[in-house]
Amino acid sequence: MLKIENLRVNYGGIEAVKGISFEVPDNSIVTLIGANGAGKSTTLRAIVGLVKPAEGSSITLAGEELIGVDTPDIVKKGISLVPEGRHVFPDMTVIENIKIGAYLRKDSLDADIDWVYTLFPRLKERSWQLAGTLSGGEQQMLAVARALMSHPKILMMDEPSLGLAPLIVKDIFSIIKEISKQGVTVLLIEQNANMALHTADIGYVLETGTITLSGTGKELLADESVKAAYLGKSK
């Protein structure tokens, strides 16, 4: 279980995350929803050690403190992040991008390459293409495939639906469910609250750096304030 307690992150003098606490139980899909600038990405980046949280924050994976651990070592412990905007390596081929996701592993990758190619058949067709020439949706699939190659216990996704056509968004979310069924815990942040809450077991609403609401996906979908602010339905 991943446990975040009193997480605070400052950028310059600005407090982007103001002391949030939440839990990601094993084998669940957890989502953080919220508008731009709510601190969602910062939270994920703090978990993988790309930004340094303020004093007094705590992030533990199965009881082990992660703050102060270098990003590559956090990845080694089983947390993988699909960054916002995919960030595939454009000058590498699809297969190279997939292999680099398994950088820390020394065992044979063949079975896992087959596995991600079954999840994303489109990538198999484009195996030798440079990643920079893929469409946005394909790049997103590649970024997810790459993250899966490290055998994460927890897969974190930063806005996987951003800038994608609705049909592809549906695909992406059904794959998230599929990945979850295969035993990977998922922490998802989204502006597409509707899709995210329909997929997630547990949801948290983040507003300007604090958690204002939490509940199961269904509860939040039914909540009047969530409906008004994130689902575009008036009361």
Place this chain on the structure above:
Amino acid sequence: MSLTTFLQQCLTGISLGGAYALIAIGYTLVYGILRLINFAHGDIFMMAGYFMIFAMASLPWFIAVPLVLLVTVLLGVSIERVAYRPLRTAPRMSVMISAIGVSYLLQNLATYLFTALPKGYPEIPFLKKIFQIGGLSASFVTFLTPVLTLIIVYVLIVLINKTKIGMAMRAVSKDYDTAALMGIKINRVITFTFAVGSLLAAVGSVLYFTDRMTVFPFSGSLPGLKCFVAAVFGGIGSIPGAVIGGFILGLGETALVALGYSTFSDAFTFVLLIIILLIKPTGLFGEKTTDKV
């Protein structure tokens, strides 16, 4: 000019170009990873020259050469550790100024330790042996330099494209954060890059100084500057670019000398720099940016 003289000059030019290429690769590799012009690179090359003088004073060449390569690698890696790593998150200009500082530090350190008088470079007997092919005659090192350069470049390209550490280098050169998310230790890759760059500078130094016969504290500055130009000409960040830039520079300079304009042989480099910056500022094989959202 007879054909023999022409070929003779070409050989000299290619040989000089090979040494330039080896040094230029060091600039290009470090730039590719850190976006830093390592102004101390030419001085690392100069220090390698001094290391060789001292190593050869008491050791046979086949022990001295590997030792010099090793010590030069350690020097390059320590410079990164002490002068560049603490500035990893600082603005790029600060790191560049630090690099200029290291360059002057090494030059002055060499002046202080070894005096400013040129010191004789030791001879490795078999490198100085004169060979004759048809009407061409040159020392063995002249033949060896371009061949060795091409072999090293080939190995380097295979390393970068086919090995795991090469893959990590390519990833780090694109995007630090994403590379770290793959589990790549950025600092380790940077250290490795400096090690390779310094190793090539040391090899270049043995080949270059064997032909020049003396080393003094500023012997690194002009070749360093020229090789930097070679790297820019080829497109900084590109290894084939640096190699071609090195060879063009070597051939061009030698051609001017052969035609009797030796006064202008150094100017050739900088005219070339001005021309390439005017016509194709990214160099021959400069990085094209493919941004796709």
